[in-house]
Amino acid sequence: MSAVADTHAQDDHHHGPAKGITRWLLTTNHKDIGSMYLIFSFTMFLLGGAMAMVIRAELFQPGLQIVEPEFFNQMTTMHGLIMVFGAVMPAFVGLANWMIPLMVGAPDMALPRMNNWSFWLLPCAFLILVSTLFMQGGAPNFGWTFYAPLSTTYGPPSTTFFIFAVHIMGVSSIMGAINVIATILNMRAPGMTLMKMPLFVWTWLITAFLLIAVMPVLAGVVTMMLMDINFGTSFFDASGGGDPVLFQHVFWFFGHPEVYIMILPAFGAVSHIIPAFSRKPLFGYASMVYAVGAIALLSFVVWAHHMFTVGIPIAGQLFFMYATMLIAVPTGVKVFNWVATMFRGSLTFEAPMLFAVAFVILFTIGGFSGLMLAIAPADFQYHDTYFVVAHFHYVLVPGAIFGIFASAYFWLPKWTGHMYDETLAKTHFWLSFVGMNLAFFPMHFLGLAGMPRRIPDYALQFADFNMVSSIGAFMFGATQILFLVIVVKCVRGGEKAAANPWDGAEGLEWTVPSPAPYHTFSTPPEVK
Amino acid sequence: MRVHAKRAGVLLGGLMTPALSMADWTLNMSPGVTGTSNEIFSLHMTILWICVVIGVVVFGVMFWSIFAHRKSSGRKPANFHENTLVEILWTIIPLVILVVMAIPATATLVDMYDTSEADVDIKVTGYQWRWKYDYIDDDFGYFSNISTSDDEIYNRTAKSENYLLDVDNPMVVPVGAKIRLLLTANDVIHSWWVPEFGVKKDAIPGFVNEAWTRVDEPGIYRGQCTELCGVKHGFMPVVVKAVPQDEYDTWVAEQKEAAQRERELTEKDWTLEELMVRGEKAYASACASCHQADGSGAPPAFPALKGSQIALEDMDAHLDVVVNGVSGTAMQAFGDQLSEVDLAAVITYERNAWGNDTGEMITPKEVFEYKNQE
Ligand code: HEM
Ligand SMILES: [Cu+2]
Numbered sequence: 001m002s003a004v005a006d007t008h009a010q011d012d013h014h015h016g017p018a019k020g021i022t023r024w025l026l027t028t029n030h031k032d033i034g035s036m037y038l039i040f041s042f043t044m045f046l047l048g049g050a051m052a053m054v055i056r057a058e059l060f061q062p063g064l065q066i067v068e069p070e071f072f073n074q075m076t077t078m079h080g081l082i083m084v085f086g087a088v089m090p091a092f093v094g095l096a097n098w099m100i101p102l103m104v105g106a107p108d109m110a111l112p113r114m115n116n117w118s119f120w121l122l123p124c125a126f127l128i129l130v131s132t133l134f135m136q137g138g139a140p141n142f143g144w145t146f147y148a149p150l151s152t153t154y155g156p157p158s159t160t161f162f163i164f165a166v167h168i169m170g171v172s173s174i175m176g177a178i179n180v181i182a183t184i185l186n187m188r189a190p191g192m193t194l195m196k197m198p199l200f201v202w203t204w205l206i207t208a209f210l211l212i213a214v215m216p217v218l219a220g221v222v223t224m225m226l227m228d229i230n231f232g233t234s235f236f237d238a239s240g241g242g243d244p245v246l247f248q249h250v251f252w253f254f255g256h257p258e259v260y261i262m263i264l265p266a267f268g269a270v271s272h273i274i275p276a277f278s279r280k281p282l283f284g285y286a287s288m289v290y291a292v293g294a295i296a297l298l299s300f301v302v303w304a305h306h307m308f309t310v311g312i313p314i315a316g317q318l319f320f321m322y323a324t325m326l327i328a329v330p331t332g333v334k335v336f337n338w339v340a341t342m343f344r345g346s347l348t349f350e351a352p353m354l355f356a357v358a359f360v361i362l363f364t365i366g367g368f369s370g371l372m373l374a375i376a377p378a379d380f381q382y383h384d385t386y387f388v389v390a391h392f393h394y395v396l397v398p399g400a401i402f403g404i405f406a407s408a409y410f411w412l413p414k415w416t417g418h419m420y421d422e423t424l425a426k427t428h429f430w431l432s433f434v435g436m437n438l439a440f441f442p443m444h445f446l447g448l449a450g451m452p453r454r455i456p457d458y459a460l461q462f463a464d465f466n467m468v469s470s471i472g473a474f475m476f477g478a479t480q481i482l483f484l485v486i487v488v489k490c491v492r493g494g495e496k497a498a499a500n501p502w503d504g505a506e507g508l509e510w511t512v513p514s515p516a517p518y519h520t521f522s523t524p525p526e527v528k
Numbered sequence: 529m530r531v532h533a534k535r536a537g538v539l540l541g542g543l544m545t546p547a548l549s550m551a552d553w554t555l556n557m558s559p560g561v562t563g564t565s566n567e568i569f570s571l572h573m574t575i576l577w578i579c580v581v582i583g584v585v586v587f588g589v590m591f592w593s594i595f596a597h598r599k600s601s602g603r604k605p606a607n608f609h610e611n612t613l614v615e616i617l618w619t620i621i622p623l624v625i626l627v628v629m630a631i632p633a634t635a636t637l638v639d640m641y642d643t644s645e646a647d648v649d650i651k652v653t654g655y656q657w658r659w660k661y662d663y664i665d666d667d668f669g670y671f672s673n674i675s676t677s678d679d680e681i682y683n684r685t686a687k688s689e690n691y692l693l694d695v696d697n698p699m700v701v702p703v704g705a706k707i708r709l710l711l712t713a714n715d716v717i718h719s720w721w722v723p724e725f726g727v728k729k730d731a732i733p734g735f736v737n738e739a740w741t742r743v744d745e746p747g748i749y750r751g752q753c754t755e756l757c758g759v760k761h762g763f764m765p766v767v768v769k770a771v772p773q774d775e776y777d778t779w780v781a782e783q784k785e786a787a788q789r790e791r792e793l794t795e796k797d798w799t800l801e802e803l804m805v806r807g808e809k810a811y812a813s814a815c816a817s818c819h820q821a822d823g824s825g826a827p828p829a830f831p832a833l834k835g836s837q838i839a840l841e842d843m844d845a846h847l848d849v850v851v852n853g854v855s856g857t858a859m860q861a862f863g864d865q866l867s868e869v870d871l872a873a874v875i876t877y878e879r880n881a882w883g884n885d886t887g888e889m890i891t892p893k894e895v896f897e898y899k900n901q902e
Contacts, residue, residue, distance in 0.1 A: 062691065063683040069759045137828055143756045149733065150716040150758060154656075154858060156829075238734020239855075244717060245732060279599070281609040309719060310730045311737035314641045318634060325626045329619060332582075336618045339586055342593040344606040357594070361587060368579035375629070377636040378572045380728045381557060381565075384719060384754040449554040450723040452754040455762030457681060459692045464553055 016518050025120075028112030029518065030097045033119050035415070037094030038408075040122060042484070044086030045401075047130070049477050051079040056439075056473040059466050064457055072456035073141035074133065080144025084262065085169050086126055088396070091404045092265040093118075093176045096204050099411065100180060102509035102516060103198045105189030105525045110182035118175035125168035132158035143454060145255070148236035148247040152228040159229060163222045170215045177211035180204055189508065191527035195286065198507050202289050203268030206296045210257045210264075213300075218254040221247065245310055252303035260299045263363075263395060264292060266403025267334060270356045272507065273410050274338050277353035278345030279504035284337040291330035291337075298327045308379045317376050324374035328367060335364050350502075351425035355406035358398055358433055366394030369444065384454075387447025393440045397476075398433075405432075405483070410505075412490050413497030417515030420490040428486060431479040438472025558724060561745045561770075565726030567636045575629060582622075640726075643738040646708030648701065654711075654718030654731035654753070655865070656858065657760035657817055661699045664710075666780050668787040671865075672697045673813050674763050681763075693750040696813070698767035702776035703746050711737040715860060719755035722766055730755055743770040758858075760817060794868045794892040800876065803889055807877025810870040815878075818858060823882040829858060834882040843879075843888060847898055850875055863899060868892040 017023045017032065027033060054075050058066045067075070097115065101108055109115045132139040137156035140146065151159060184205045188197070197205075224247075227233040234240025236247045267288075275282045282288065304312055304320040312320075338360050347353070369391040373379050382388060405428075412420050442465035447453075451462045458466065500510035508527070512520045559569040597603050651662040651669070662669030672695045679685045681692075688694070701707050711720055713731040721728040722741075729739040743749075751766040771779065812821060815833075819825045823834035833839045838846050850871060853861030862871065869892045876889040 062687060064681055065683065069762065073756070073759065073761075141759075147717060147756070150756065154716055154758060238732075242734075244734065278597075278605065280605040280607065283609050284611075284615055285609070287615045309728050310732065311735065314637065317637060317641075321633065321637070322630060325630060326623075328626065329622050332622045333615070333619055335586060339590045339593070340614070341609075343589060343597070344603075344608075345593065345597050346599040346603040346605040347594065347597050348599045357590075360590070364583070364586065368583065371579060372572070372575050375571055375575055375633045377564075377568050377633055377640060377726075378575065380640070381568055381572070381723065381726060383728060384721075445553075445555045448557040450558075450751070452721070452752050452762075454756045455752075457692060457762050459690070460687060461554065 026116070028108070028116050030101050030109045030112070030115065031415075031516065031518065033109075033115050034094045034097030034099075036119055037090050037097060037122075040119075041087050041091035041094055041404075044082050044090070044126065046480065046484075048079050048082035048087055049480060051075045051082070052473060053477050055079060056470040058456055059458070060470040061467065062458055062460055062463050067456070069456045070138065070141060073143075073454070074139040076454055077140045077143055077146075078129075078133070081129065081140070082126070083396075084144060084258070085166075086122075086129075088262045088400045088404070089173065090122060092204075092207070092262075092400075093173075095200075095265065095269065095404070095407050095411075096176075096180055098415065099509060100183055100201055100204060101187070102414075102512065102520060103201050103507055104184060104187060104192060105508045105521045105527065106183060106187035107519060107521050109179050110187055111179045114175050115179055118172045118179065121168050121172040121175075125165045125172065128161050128168070129165040132161050135161070145251060146225075147251075148225060148228070148244050149238075152225050152236055155229065160226065163226045163229075166222045167219055170219045173211050174215050177208035177215075180208040181212075184208075189521070189524045189527050195289070196527060198268075199271035199282065199285070199288055200265065200268035203264040203271075203292055206292050207261050207264045210261050210296055210299070214254040214257045214261075217250060218258075221250040221254065224250070245307075248307050248310060249303070252306045253300075255306065256303045257296075257299045259392070259395070260295060262400045263403075264296070266359065266400050266407075267292060269403055269407040269410070270338065270359050272505070273352045273356040273406050274341050274360075276410070276502050276505040277350060277356070278342050278347050280341060280345040282337070283340035283343075284333075287333055288337055291333045294330040295327060298323060298330070302327055305374060305376075305379070308376045309383050321374060321376040325371065328371045328374070331367050335360060335367070350409070350422060351420070351429055352406045352410035354426065354429045354433075355402045355409065358429070359402045359406060362394055362398030362402070362436075366391055366396075366399060369394060382447060384452055385447035386443040386451045386453055389453050390440050390443035390447060393443070397436050397440065402432075405429075408483075408487070410502075411509075412487070413501045414509060414512075414514050414516055416491050416494075417497055417513075418490050418494035419497050419501060420486050420494065424482060424486045424489075428479060428482045431482070432476055435472050435474075435476030435479055439469050439476050440472070442466075442469045442472075560724040560726050561747070561749070562725045562727075562741050562743055564636070564640055564741065565724060567632075567639070568726045571633055571636060574632070578625060578629065582625075640739075643708050643740045645706065646740060647705035648707045649710065650699065650701070650707060651710045651712070652699075652720055652731060654713035654715075654720070654757065654764075655860070656715050656758050657753075657764040658813075659699075659718075659720070659753075659764065659766060660865070661697075663780070663783070666784055668783045670697050670783075671813060672699065672767070674765055676763075690750065692763065693752070693765045693767065695765055695767045698748065698769045700769045700771060700776065700779055701741075701743060702773045703743050703770045704773065706740055706742050709739045709741070711739065714865075715858075716757045717755050718753050718757045718764070720751075720766055721754045722749050722751035722768055724749045724751075725768075728754060743768075746770050746772060790867055790869065794896055796892070798869075798872070798889075798891055800880070800887075800889045803873045803876040803891075804880060806869065807873035807875075808881070810866065810874045811877050811881075814862060814866060814870070815874065823878070823884070833878050834884060839878045839884050840886060843875075843890060846875055846879070847890065847895070851895075851899060868895045868899070871895045 135158040140162045142151040224235040228235050234242035236242045236244050271282055302324045305324040373382055446462055446465050451458055497514040499513050557572055559566050649664050651664050653660040659672045675694045675696045676692050680687045711729050711731040713733045718731040725741045727739050727741050729737050747770055749768045753764040818830040819833050825832035851863035853859050872890050872892040872895045879886045879888050
């Protein structure tokens with residue numbers, strides 16, 4: 001490594017990118033791979049979004065108008081799977097690829113070839129997943145949670161392809177996680193102790209451990225399904241002595257940490273953006289780190305809060321209720337720290353800050369509904385209704401997705417060397433903000449009034465709010481095209497960005513020029 | 529093209545007619561009609577208000593900063609970034625609030641789990657896509673199917689008041705009595721929910737779950753299946769009719785008598801015509817949701833019966849499929865779901881309807897023998 005550092009200066013371009021398609025196929029450069037992850041993720045976001053538009057169009061009015069229930073179920077399933085595994089997770093891996101080496105002062109990720117491989121597995125996995133739509137019997141139609149035996153004995157023939165796709169995604173995620181851990185633990189610049197690491201790096205380190213812990217569990221559960229479907233076992237088939245509830249335990253043992261995998265990196269990014277635009281250091285750095293650690297640990301012991309109605313014994317019920325309520329405490333600590341950071345700062349509201357502030361407010365609303373869902377007796381009423389749909393969209397859309405938009409606007413100048421168009425970006429924010437709330441807030445009311453989730457048609461008393469919700473969803477969906485326009489415009493040109501375009505931003509990534517040269521930190525910087 | 533035009537027409541029509549006059553803007557959970565549902569409602573309101581108060585404080589500070597601490601109003605940033613005491617406080621205070629909240633939640637949960645000393649036991653079985661209610665103390669049971677017509681669902685006629693929430697045979701319970709529900713399922717996982725009772729419990733194949741309720745007010749209460757259970761998950765409502773005890777007793781007596789009459793029917797000598805009449809009804813309730821009323825099915829998942837090998841050729845094979853089902857597919861074993869009479873009627877119907885003119889019939893007695901020889 002040091003030999004490389006000696007012979008190549010930072011701005012040496014003779015090791016620039018290869019030409020043509022091979023640059024992208026064979027690249028081991030963390031910036032190229034980061035960009036590919038981000039582009040892939042946005043493509044999946046649009047595809048999953050298009051499916052959501054189909055869902056909301058059908059739910060615009062009572063009665064069946066646009067699609068049949070069978071296709072509707074395929075849409076809800078594919079929408080969930082694509083958004084979780086195709087849009088949110090790869091976006092965070094993309095951000096990690098771009099930013100972690102820049103933030104810790106490393107020349108690249110620790111395992112560059114594996115990095116390339118873990119990216120290229122993803123398009124393969126999703127090609128398989130999406131191709132199930134065209135197969136005999138249609139795509140998976142059993143929900144993104146694919147409960148057995150609906151997904152095994154009663155699943156469509158394409159289920160086996162779905163399983164294969166999940167396996168490949170899992171491999172990709174695990175490799176990505178190993179790479180992140182190896183980079184963070186081994187390649188930090190001299191002087192950067194763990195407790196001096198930027199929070200985005202901290203949250204990703206913890207996320208990566210969560211990934212390594214739970215992706216194999218997901219692989220395990222789909223493998224058991226594979227065996228049940230194709231090799232005559234009965235893990236989940238009661239008539240063969242199996243246990244359908246076992247499926248849910250294994251799935252949610254993966255599933256709950258998974259929801260934190262989708263939010264922790266956003267916590268990290270927001271913890272950079274809020275101080276930058278408040279022009280004030282992050283309040284409670286150490287407690288932020290401990291809170292993330294506590295959330296990650298607790299996330300392993302709350303999984304059965306998704307299963308309050310399956311009939312687990314009361315002792316279990318109580319344990320999972322208490323543990324889930326407990327997880328709200330460190331989550332609250334994070335919110336309080338962000339607010340304290342803003343308090344008595346000197347605030348400006350460029351697009352990254354707008355998205356970050358909306359993140360804090362709306363994520364907190366999602367946290368509140370989470371707290372309500374944690375109360376087991378009340379969950380008997382909320383469970384599997386639109387109230388749950390409202391909850392997880394509040395934590396995922398203005399949580400994960402707004403976190404990603406905030407990060408994108410924050411770091412676009414570093415990536416492209418140009419400032420994005422602030423007016424368009426603010427328009428993107430406000431339309432997204434209004435659309436998102438219009439789409440998802442009424443879902444709370446629908447759930448409380450008794451509308452079950454995952455139904456293609458509904459009773460008449462739910463008609464009004466569903467129409468409002470659909471209008472909001474169309475608005476939110478259409479607005480995302482604007483993001484594409486803004487990014488393309490920013491890549492092509494625009495006002496030149498300084499090395500540090502934000503007055504309040506701190507960190508090693510702002511010490512390199514904008515756009516960041518193809519190779520950075522060939523000589524490690526010194527951190528004091 | 530025409531289909532699209534029609535769909536567009538329906539959409540527009542729907543937009544313009546006040547078809548939504550039924551709709552309302554309900555914002556909150558209903559307190560319901562049982563002790564449990566009332567307790568849940570008060571838990572719900574308590575935690576909601578706790579969230580509102582915390583929200584007002586947190587967002588209050590935040591909005592204050594947003595309005596007062598702007599750079600544009602010439603603010604210089606402060607530089608504080610740590611305070612252990614504050615951190616401890618905002619860890620401990622929420623913790624205390626949660627402990628306080630956990631106490632009533634625990635009490636309610638313990639109460640909900642106490643299924644002892646029930647007055648009436650009803651076994652609830654989920655099927656794709658209907659419910660079966662077995663009154664196990666009184667030895668009768670029946671299926672409960674959605675009664676909303678396809679014409680309403682596909683917007684060919686106006687939607688009725690209880691669109692999607694109506695069934696042919698509701699569950700009937702006496703008011704004031706403790707009802708124990710024993711829930712299970714025949715195929716995939718379903719979930720039985722009546723919001724106004726505060727009862728939601730999964731019906732899982734191979735498991736028997738317990739829940740209980742005591743309804744105070746006579747009335748008709750509606751809910752739906754809440755666990756995704758396949759194509760018609762949105763179309764398996766739960767309807768419960770709560771009646772005074774004496775009305776309930778009369779109803780039970782009638783049901784028992786009807787069940788007895790049914791059993792006697794097995795012995796009767798049936799003609800083809802009689803079986804066809806009965807078969808049409810049984811087919812509509814048990815088979816049509818997959819194989820369609822006109823026998824055309826929905827291939828590949830649900831094969832057509834009209835003109836099919838199974839309905840036209842070997843009778844024993846036909847009997848076997850209906851009685852024992854086809855494992856690994858959605859075709860259930862109807863042997864235990866339908867009476868001998870209905871099995872005979874359905875099979876006879878399938879062999880003689882929609883141009884399947886075999887002229888063959890099977891009698892309830894023959895079905896009975898077939899089932900008992902196995
Ligand atoms: C204060 C923290 C949180 C608490 C107490 C909480 C609690 C819960 C509970 C009890 C449920 C189950 C509801 C039910 O099915 O009846 C649930 C569902 C869910 N939560 Fe949260 N949650 C919290 C934060 C989050 C976060 C941060 C995310 C993701 C970023 C998230 C994502 C989800 C998802 C995706 C589901 C639904 C999964 C499904 O059934 O499809 N939650 N939450
Ligand atoms: Cu969870």
